[in-house]
Amino acid sequence: MTGTSVALELRPFEPGRDFPGAVDLISDTNAHDAGQDWYPTVESLMMEWAVRPGFDPARDAVVVEDEGRIVAGGTMDWRERAGRIIHxxxxxxxxxxxxxxLGRRILAWLEARARASLLDGTGGPPELPHVLNAGIETSNIASAAFAAGAGYAPVRYGFQMRRPLDLPIPDVPMPAGLEVRPVEPAQIRAIWEADSEAFQDHFEPRAPTEAEFERFTADPDCDISLWLVAWDGDEVAGSVLNGIYPHENAATGIEMGWLDHVSVRRQWRGRGLAKALIVxxxxxxxxxxxxxxxLGVDAENPTGALQVYEGFGFRPYRRWATLRKPF
Ligand SMILES: CC(C)(COP(=O)(O)OP(=O)(O)OC[C@H]1O[C@@H](n2cnc3c(N)ncnc32)[C@H](O)[C@@H]1OP(=O)(O)O)[C@@H](O)C(=O)NCCC(=O)NCCS
Known part of the structure; x- marks a missing residue:
């Protein structure tokens, strides 16, 4: 059937009935393509696609249905990053x-939606520069060819790295004066703010807005008993926010634990704190x-994170490209 175009219609996503179909679409697509570990549940997708300024599934998601089954779809969302609006x-x-x-028609729908959002006021501050964005796993030939054909070019690379836990774990002492204490819910805000501050040195850091904080805390799998936070008195010096996603592990058959965020605030850098928290x-x-x-790491991280992870036995096994196209 390759090359045969289809007459199926694109229609907007309907939140009242389409979540189960979208979960199946995402899971079945990702199971087929090496490099994609995202297997949402209806509950986690509803959280991921909760209405926020940059995304409303009824407005910004599109599906293609065949005999009651969603066979293709897409989303467009925007975020402010480093003074630009990234769609x-x-x-x-x-x-x-x-x-x-179908992919080409969906992308045309999504790009038209992004352009319309600038005119109808739902696309973020119009005075800031706007750019179109996509991310691909670089070994995925189909997405790389598809994106290149649509005018998207790579601007940045990142690695996903992994490290078997049956390898010996070295001993690294905590730097003097710092201690790890169990996290209490009342401390989440301060930990998030410290993490946001440390990430200002990262490529296109997230803006520390209320909306971002709500997204961060809404994750149903968020488990603060996995967070390792180093305190200097009552100040956060650095943290590793670990996460375990049982549904994904069941789907991939590998018990993976994520070092989701590794951050040390500037004032406490250079004393071995990141290493102590990683071990x-x-x-x-x-x-x-x-x-x-x-864990995931930006390939050009200016603070040398990649080398630190390699030193602990992490090895890259996936390479991600951030692609851009002018608006
Ligand atoms: C990438 C993806 C969305 C393409 O969907 P699709 O419906 O097959 O794409 P289209 O039929 O509209 O293809 C458009 C063009 O992309 C290119 N292309 C798509 N798949 C390709 C492949 N496997 N090899 C080479 N070129 C490919 C071709 O130029 C194609 O035009 P042509 O068929 O006239 O030659 C689909 O493979 C997919 O869902 N991949 C997994 C999810 C993913 O990576 N999404 C992110 C994409 S940015």
Missing amino acids: SSTIWVLPEWRRRG RSLALLRERGMEMAV
Whole structure:
């Protein structure tokens, strides 16, 4: 069927009935494409696609249905990053429906939606520069060819790294004067603010807005007993926010524990704090029954994070590209 275009219609996503179909679409597509570990549940997708200024599924998501089954779809959302508005598209086409023009039609719908959002006031501050964005796993030939054909070019690369937890975990002492204490819910805000501040040195850091904080705390899998936070008195010096996603682990068959955020505030850098928190994270994830530690890192991280992870036995196993296209 390759090359045969199809007459199926695109229609807006309907939040009242389409979540289960979208979960199946995303899971079935990701199971087929190496490099995608996202297997949402209806509950987690509803959280991920909760209405916020930059995204409303009824407005910014599109699906293609065939005999009651969602066979393709996509989303467009925007975020403010480093003084620019980044409009990001994501597209899923079931393997048996590929090469029939659905991806191209969905992308045209999403780009038109982003342009319309600038005119109708739902697309973020119009005075800031706006850009179109997509992310691909670089070994995925279909998405790389598709995105290049649509005019998207890479601007930045990142790695996903992993490290088996049955390898020995080295001993690294906590720097003098700092201590790790169990996290209490009342401290979440301060920990998030410290993490946001430390990430200002990162590529296109997130803006520390209320909306971002709400998103951060809404994750149903968020488990603060996995967070390792180093305190200097009552100040956060640095943290590793670890996460375990049982649904994804069940789908991939690998017990993975994520070092989701590793951050040390500037004032406490250069004393070995990140290393001390990383080895404690490895031990904690192993105690919780995980077999593999995983993390994502920007390939050009100016603080040398990649080398630190390599030193602890993490190795890149996936390479992500951030792609951009002028508005
Ligand atoms: C990438 C993806 C969305 C493409 O969907 P699709 O419906 O097959 O794409 P289209 O049929 O509209 O293809 C448009 C063009 O992309 C290119 N393309 C798509 N798949 C390709 C492949 N496997 N090899 C080479 N070129 C490819 C071709 O130029 C194609 O035009 P042509 O068929 O006239 O030659 C689909 O493969 C997919 O869902 N992949 C997994 C999810 C993903 O990576 N999404 C992010 C994309 S930015």
